[in-house]
Amino acid sequence: MNGGCIVVEQSVGLQGEVALEGAKNAVLVIMASSVLASGVTILTNVPALADVFQMKQLLEQLGAVITFDQATKTMEINTTTLNDCVVSPELMRKMRASILVAGPLLARFGRARVALPGGCLLGARPIDLHLRAFARMGVAIEVVGEYLHMNAHPLCAQTFVLEYPSVGATENMMMAAVLTQGVTRIINAAVEPEVLDLIAILRKMGARIEIEVPGTLVIEGVSVLSAVEYEIIPDRLEAGTLLIAAAVTNGHISIPDCPHTVMDVFLERLTEMGHEITLHSANKGVTLKATDVPRAVSFRTGPYPGFPTDLQAPMMVAQCLALGTSVIYETVFENRLVHTRELQKMGAQIVQDGSLIATVKGVDCLYGASVIAPDIRASAALVIAGLAAQGQTIMTGIHHFRRGYTRLEDKLCALGARIKVQE
Numbered sequence: 001m002n003g004g005c006i007v008v009e010q011s012v013g014l015q016g017e018v019a020l021e022g023a024k025n026a027v028l029v030i031m032a033s034s035v036l037a038s039g040v041t042i043l044t045n046v047p048a049l050a051d052v053f054q055m056k057q058l059l060e061q062l063g064a065v066i067t068f069d070q071a072t073k074t075m076e077i078n079t080t081t082l083n084d085c086v087v088s089p090e091l092m093r094k095m096r097a098s099i100l101v102a103g104p105l106l107a108r109f110g111r112a113r114v115a116l117p118g119g120c121l122l123g124a125r126p127i128d129l130h131l132r133a134f135a136r137m138g139v140a141i142e143v144v145g146e147y148l149h150m151n152a153h154p155l156c157a158q159t160f161v162l163e164y165p166s167v168g169a170t171e172n173m174m175m176a177a178v179l180t181q182g183v184t185r186i187i188n189a190a191v192e193p194e195v196l197d198l199i200a201i202l203r204k205m206g207a208r209i210e211i212e213v214p215g216t217l218v219i220e221g222v223s224v225l226s227a228v229e230y231e232i233i234p235d236r237l238e239a240g241t242l243l244i245a246a247a248v249t250n251g252h253i254s255i256p257d258c259p260h261t262v263m264d265v266f267l268e269r270l271t272e273m274g275h276e277i278t279l280h281s282a283n284k285g286v287t288l289k290a291t292d293v294p295r296a297v298s299f300r301t302g303p304y305p306g307f308p309t310d311l312q313a314p315m316m317v318a319q320c321l322a323l324g325t326s327v328i329y330e331t332v333f334e335n336r337l338v339h340t341r342e343l344q345k346m347g348a349q350i351v352q353d354g355s356l357i358a359t360v361k362g363v364d365c366l367y368g369a370s371v372i373a374p375d376i377r378a379s380a381a382l383v384i385a386g387l388a389a390q391g392q393t394i395m396t397g398i399h400h401f402r403r404g405y406t407r408l409e410d411k412l413c414a415l416g417a418r419i420k421v422q423e
């Protein structure tokens, strides 16, 4: 699982047109939401990611019967056969999204037996906000060995203020609330595009959810939800990763299904660097023509619509090769700058101030090196760095790359990149 490596040669001038896959951080929670309805949920535009197969395995452990046709990117999830509420610690540890079955299980069956989730090592990543929200809704939570035993007697509608607009806690509480009698309010909720995609399918299933400003979800519980067919939104994070790959190789690429309306802050930073960004239409499609004298820009990550933390690592690579100095402030995860040391191996001039701030001084070039991917988004950043670097870069830890991207190396090669994967 954790073997293999990616070999990247310097690749100048990526160019051409590239399509996006469905969004990882939408499809995982939407798969979990299928537990809320008894029937056959049909999902289209499903990306063939390692995490999607993990979530498929997790739902099958609960008794769901699932087929996934990778050729048509269509998944059918039959939850009429759901017969359990216990998820093994081994499966829970595989990824953070595992915890997102808790809310649906509590809503449908009134109980859940889950272990603490795994996922990228970006910091402590506690689930206290999830558990406090459940407890507020009347869930009794007991730690039994590696398991959290959760029992609702029954769930009760509540108003809950999230101290931090946690994506996962918002999603979990919302899914617990859609079948809970009464009106639940989630104040200071996350409103990332992937959260809005979850709201869209829940509404299609029959849920009553309103969004009030600023960031309050009002959920009026209903008695039953129906299984539906739904198309997953395109992945804005894959789009950003591809655009940065073109930017650092002095390339020129088009992404016709790029959801630019949810990427404003990120696209503005690329424009400030001097790259030419052209929007195809009012709601989707982007072309980037790189400048050969990029200027360094500073940015801080934050909850949507701020700069996405999941594009911080790739964007750091772009700053390593820009004119001037960039200050990068990671505010979402307390340990999400670990890729700095790998980029320093390639000649990047980066000084870290604690674990939240990195100051990047642009250099004329990076040099290929042997590097280790510490997490999903860092793995993409290191591949991008390898495309720009002189010489050859060998990256291990490709299981992270497989968790977050569907054969991204094939897409990059089709644009002119020189990448070989040795699984």
Ligand code: EPZ
Residues within 6 Å of the ligand: 024, 025, 026, 028, 096, 097, 120, 123, 124, 125, 126, 127, 128, 129, 130, 131, 164, 165, 166, 167, 168, 169, 190, 192, 309, 310, 332, 333, 334, 376, 377, 404
């Ligand atoms: C989701 O993670 C995404 N994962 C992450 O993408 C993304 O980076 C993150 O949202 C922020 O946008 C999925 O959707 C599967 P959070 P999540 O709860 O829900 C703290 C990727 O690479 N926190 O918004 O785990 C937490 O530690 C991944 O695709 C608590 O303290 O993010 C973090 O510092 C990485 N207690 C901050 O909040 C809690 O109970 C944001 O976490 C929950 C979160």
